[in-house]
Amino acid sequence: MTGAAKMADTTTPMARPATRVPGHFGEWIQGRLGPDGPVALVTLVCPALAVAAPGQGPGIDRLFPPRAVAGFARALGLGPVAWPGLDPDMPMGAGAGASTACLVASARAAGWDGDPQALARACLDVEGATDPLMHPAPDRLLWASREARNLEDLAPPPRCEIVGGYLGTPQRTDPEDHDFPDISDLVSFWRGAVARDDLAAVAGIATESARRCTALRGPDDPIDALARDLGALGHARAHTGTARALIFAPGKVPDAVAAALRDAGLSGVFGFATGGAK
Numbered sequence: 001m002t003g004a005a006k007m008a009d010t011t012t013p014m015a016r017p018a019t020r021v022p023g024h025f026g027e028w029i030q031g032r033l034g035p036d037g038p039v040a041l042v043t044l045v046c047p048a049l050a051v052a053a054p055g056q057g058p059g060i061d062r063l064f065p066p067r068a069v070a071g072f073a074r075a076l077g078l079g080p081v082a083w084p085g086l087d088p089d090m091p092m093g094a095g096a097g098a099s100t101a102c103l104v105a106s107a108r109a110a111g112w113d114g115d116p117q118a119l120a121r122a123c124l125d126v127e128g129a130t131d132p133l134m135h136p137a138p139d140r141l142l143w144a145s146r147e148a149r150n151l152e153d154l155a156p157p158p159r160c161e162i163v164g165g166y167l168g169t170p171q172r173t174d175p176e177d178h179d180f181p182d183i184s185d186l187v188s189f190w191r192g193a194v195a196r197d198d199l200a201a202v203a204g205i206a207t208e209s210a211r212r213c214t215a216l217r218g219p220d221d222p223i224d225a226l227a228r229d230l231g232a233l234g235h236a237r238a239h240t241g242t243a244r245a246l247i248f249a250p251g252k253v254p255d256a257v258a259a260a261l262r263d264a265g266l267s268g269v270f271g272f273a274t275g276g277a278k
Helices: 003-009 066-075 098-109 116-127 184-196 199-217 223-229 257-263
Strands: 019-032 039-057 086-088 141-144 149-153 160-166 234-237 243-248 267-274
Touching: 019 098, 019 160, 019 184, 019 199, 019 234, 019 243, 039 098, 039 267, 066 116, 086 098, 098 116, 160 199, 160 257, 184 199, 199 223, 199 234, 199 243, 223 234, 223 243, 223 257, 243 257, 257 267
Parallel strands: none
Antiparallel strands: 019 039, 039 086, 039 141, 141 149, 160 243, 160 267, 234 243
């Protein structure tokens, strides 16, 4: 092999495949699997929020520490990388998957096309806790976010409509924080509910997970009362972030929902559909 060929092998190609990585909007459920078990979650996929690359905003070399970004490239077997700019639809610290989606979009735009689990481990090394957004169906996984590990394959949540927004100031995830309620019982109920495609049960389980999180971790918020007053099936939240969501059956969102959320102090209010067989 010539010296020129060796140099080419260590340099990421300049071509940048356009990529869009959807985020999430909190979690259907999140907590500990027993008092000493891992922090586990089922993510609430949000196709309306995504990170696009290449874009006009800062790249990951400006969003994360240089040593972490260099390790990310090494873990994926990439050579020297001129990281692309990024265009995220969601703010950092909202519980919408911005940091993970930025890393996944950057890797794919740099030409990486490998095992999603290898990408998950590389993201974990940067973030300390990562969302399963590198997988093709993230909401079908019981995901250990602080281990970047799928604990169980699940049926998809039923098709539904979500209306939500952001409550309060951004809250970045602390990967050393394991202070979450036990949701072992909710995981068991979740298996049955998604297997039956039972949206009412799924919404009830999500509501209970959100209530437990709020009771243990705060902050108090109006979403439980809003869900009741607006006829939602239930509500969900980012368990480490500001995203709050109301859950409705398809086609059953009242006209007054968005205005009511804004009046209650939520910002960036929007709606989207999620769930169902992909």
